[in-house]
Amino acid sequence: MIVRRLGITLTSLFMLAMSGAALAQDRPLLWKPVAPGIWSARVGQPETIDLLKAARIEPQRAALRRLGAPALPEALRRSAGRVGDHRTSLRFPLNETEQLYGFGLNFKRVQQRKRIFNLHIDHYGNADSGRTHAPVPFYVSSAGYGVLINSARYLTVYAGTGLRKDSERPPQIKNRNTDKTWEANPDSDVVEVLVPADGVEVLLFAGPTPLEAVQRYNLYNGGGALPPKWGLGFTQRVPTLYTDRDVNREVDEFDRHDFPLDFIGLEPGWQTRSYPCSFDWDPGRFPDPGRFAREMLGRGVRLNLWLNPYISPDSTIYDEVKPHTGSHTVWNGLVPDLLLRSPRASYSRHFKREHLGIGVSGYKIDEVDGVDGWLWPDVARFPSGLGGEQMRQIYGLLFQRLTTDWFRERNQRTWGLVRGTNAGASALPYVIYNDNYDHRDFITAQVNSSFIGVLWTPEVRASKTAEEWLRRMQAVCFSPLAMLNAWADGTKPWTFPEVERQVREVAMLRMRLLPYIYTAFARYHFEGVPPIRAMYLVPGFKDGGREAKDQFMLGDSLLVAPIFAGQTSRQVTLPPGDWFDFYTGERVGSGGVIEVTPGLDQIPLFVRDGGIIPLIPAARRMPRKGEVLPLEIRHYGQREGALDLYDDDGESFDFEKGAHGWLRLQARRGDDGKLTGGSSQSAGRPVGYRGETWRFMTSR
Numbered sequence: 196m197i198v199r200r201l202g203i204t205l206t207s208l209f210m211l212a213m214s215g216a217a218l219a220q221d222r223p224l225l226w227k228p229v230a231p232g233i234w235s236a237r238v239g240q241p242e243t244i245d246l247l248k249a250a251r252i253e254p255q256r257a258a259l260r261r262l263g264a265p266a267l268p269e270a271l272r273r274s275a276g277r278v279g280d281h282r283t284s285l286r287f288p289l290n291e292t293e294q295l296y297g298f299g300l301n302f303k304r305v306q307q308r309k310r311i312f313n314l315h316i317d318h319y320g321n322a323d324s325g326r327t328h329a330p331v332p333f334y335v336s337s338a339g340y341g342v343l344i345n346s347a348r349y350l351t352v353y354a355g356t357g358l359r360k361d362s363e364r365p366p367q368i369k370n371r372n373t374d375k376t377w378e379a380n381p382d383s384d385v386v387e388v389l390v391p392a393d394g395v396e397v398l399l400f401a402g403p404t405p406l407e408a409v410q411r412y413n414l415y416n417g418g419g420a421l422p423p424k425w426g427l428g429f430t431q432r433v434p435t436l437y438t439d440r441d442v443n444r445e446v447d448e449f450d451r452h453d454f455p456l457d458f459i460g461l462e463p464g465w466q467t468r469s470y471p472c473s474f475d476w477d478p479g480r481f482p483d484p485g486r487f488a489r490e491m492l493g494r495g496v497r498l499n500l501w502l503n504p505y506i507s508p509d510s511t512i513y514d515e516v517k518p519h520t521g522s523h524t525v526w527n528g529l530v531p532d533l534l535l536r537s538p539r540a541s542y543s544r545h546f547k548r549e550h551l552g553i554g555v556s557g558y559k560i561d562e563v564d565g566v567d568g569w570l571w572p573d574v575a576r577f578p579s580g581l582g583g584e585q586m587r588q589i590y591g592l593l594f595q596r597l598t599t600d601w602f603r604e605r606n607q608r609t610w611g612l613v614r615g616t617n618a619g620a621s622a623l624p625y626v627i628y629n630d631n632y633d634h635r636d637f638i639t640a641q642v643n644s645s646f647i648g649v650l651w652t653p654e655v656r657a658s659k660t661a662e663e664w665l666r667r668m669q670a671v672c673f674s675p676l677a678m679l680n681a682w683a684d685g686t687k688p689w690t691f692p693e694v695e696r697q698v699r700e701v702a703m704l705r706m707r708l709l710p711y712i713y714t715a716f717a718r719y720h721f722e723g724v725p726p727i728r729a730m731y732l733v734p735g736f737k738d739g740g741r742e743a744k745d746q747f748m749l750g751d752s753l754l755v756a757p758i759f760a761g762q763t764s765r766q767v768t769l770p771p772g773d774w775f776d777f778y779t780g781e782r783v784g785s786g787g788v789i790e791v792t793p794g795l796d797q798i799p800l801f802v803r804d805g806g807i808i809p810l811i812p813a814a815r816r817m818p819r820k821g822e823v824l825p826l827e828i829r830h831y832g833q834r835e836g837a838l839d840l841y842d843d844d845g846e847s848f849d850f851e852k853g854a855h856g857w858l859r860l861q862a863r864r865g866d867d868g869k870l871t872g873g874s875s876q877s878a879g880r881p882v883g884y885r886g887e888t889w890r891f892m893t894s895r
């Protein structure tokens with residue numbers, strides 16, 4: 196009766212029931228090997244565009260082979276998927292004690308089990324909900340594997356929440372009336388993901404450790420980006436309306452204050468129009484950009500240009516780009532469809548001629564993350580056929596790839612900034628930033644960046660007090676991009692004179708640490724090991740119940756524990772073994788939690804037993820191509836130790852063709868029981884260091 200009234204025939208009901216039965220069935224994922232230790236499974240019909248295609252990854256197959264070929268993680272054989280109602284659901288098993296990391300660039304927490312995320316590219320605004328600058332759908336398990344959902348859709352993730360009735364390990368049912376341990380959210384034994392599409396590819400990365408899973412993820416994506424040496428120097432972003440003369444004066448001031456400076460970021464006002472952008476130099480503020488860029492290069496300072504990709508009717512390339520843009524505007528600007536060759540070619544021709552061709556060294560790609568009310572809506576359509584949702588998830592990847600290729604064609608490395616990215620970005624030479632400006636959140640983001648193949652800078656802008664200024668400066672010097680972003684208020688490193696000395700000291704320490712930091716990046720490139728590393732990626736690390744979201748490793752040996760304004764002491768959780776104070780060489784503890792009271796002058800830094808930290812002399816610019824420098828090599832602790840120090844020309848891609856070398860620095864105990872240091876070229880071309888002084892910081 197009801198059926199007839201609703202106009203549904205019995206046949207269609209039968210069809211619905213049948214398809215429902217078929218659709219309801221979860222099928223085991225069929226994992227097929229795609230590289231050593233990496234498998235792919237397809238559920239339903241994956242879409243034509245996905246994250247790794249957008250990033251145009253090129254797996255580092257030889258490096259993956261060197262990393263070994265572990266077996267498929269046994270537990271993941273019980274992964275399953277199902278398609279129905281134009282949605283794909285995925286299910287991955289979890290054991291009782293397993294912890295999860297990743298699921299995008301999160302700012303509040305590092306441990307993600309029992310959380311729900313909507314992975315959606317956006318400007319992070321305090322919620323830690325999955326709406327973030329890098330909603331990378333990749334997670335790493337403490338059980339030693341990683342999973343990537345290679346979809347450019349907005350995904351919903353239930354990371355160990357949503358208890359299934361067919362749970363293999365159902366938790367005890369508790370009575371809330373009488374049981375204080377009752378939980379609203381009982382533990383589930385699966386990660387489940389909803390993909391709003393008729394199919395998806397999933398990739399599985401073996402460990403056996405979480406670090407190796409991350410290494411495989413990074414190598415599959417092309418290996419980590421290796422910055423030019425200048426990219427690791429200090430960078431200042433100048434106020435929006437600065438002219439060429441103002442910038443020259445800024446460089447004078449940096450020199451006068453004896454403060455390091457390797458590149459300057461020009462903010463929106465270098466262009467005739469911004470929001471939307473013209474990408475044309477403003478003739479009033481920059482009458483001769485070619486001469487200006489040459490002058491800057493002559494002073495050893497590179498230029499980085501701010502932009503957002505949305506084009507103004509006043510741009511000289513507007514007419515040629517216009518036919519190839521999306522249905523909606525951003526600040527009245529048109530949005531080029533970067534999946535099409537033609538607008539890419541227009542941007543390429545213009546940017547190469549007007550920017551790269553005159554000596555510009557990089558870009559800051561702003562506003563590719565979102566803010567719903569500004570960006571195109573999800574109903575937008577693009578001429579390539581893509582809808583607004585997928586275009587939003589990949590736009591940052593597309594723009595990074597485009598610009599990266601321009602520099603690569605010139606055999607010139609770049610180092611820039613981006614505000615929105617996604618999976619597949621490991622090899623892209625860009626560092627993420629954000630406007631939210633909470634120092635603690637910034638450090639947690641830095642920790643989380645290491646799980647998902649992205650880089651992050653806790654940029655400095657302004658501070659209420661000298662103390663806060665110094666604490667922020669200290670932390671940013673231990674990130675992939677040591678940056679002061681003064682676009683709004685013109686702050687300078689010496690804005691608080693009472694801490695100018697300490698700010699200079701930490702910036703110079705970063706300059707001195709170049710050999711160590713550059714080597715950490717080389718390992719990112721060649722082995723996929725992230726330069727900044729969450730403590731949970733350190734073998735044997737136990738957090739003892741204190742979530743390690745405010746400390747991290749830089750390279751293998753240096754533990755960085757930032758101090759925040761208002762703190763005079765803090766707790767630091769040490770991995771197993773003895774640890775030593777970087778500045779004094781004194782032993783500070785062995786595994787477990789210690790309390791440190793470092794004073795205002797220093798950011799707490801600790802070195803593992805046997806750790807070797809090479810330094811170069813302090814200088815205001817990073818070493819240039821061909822420059823040969825002496826090394827001060829510090830050894831910490833009692834144990835013998837070794838470090839393979841990397842070097843190359845610091846600027847080009849010749850390192851990929853073998854033009855690089857490794858110098859083995861080794862501290863050994865002689866027959867007299869004393870430590871001595873030595874070095875020998877271990878591989879490749881000669882490196883740019885000559886003459887070494889060993890300092891045994893703890894003992895001989």
Ligand code: GAL
Nearest residue numbers: 462463501561629630680682
């Ligand atoms: C913001 C960006 C800032 C600054 C500013 C310039 O979107 O996050 O870093 O570049 O634009 O208008």
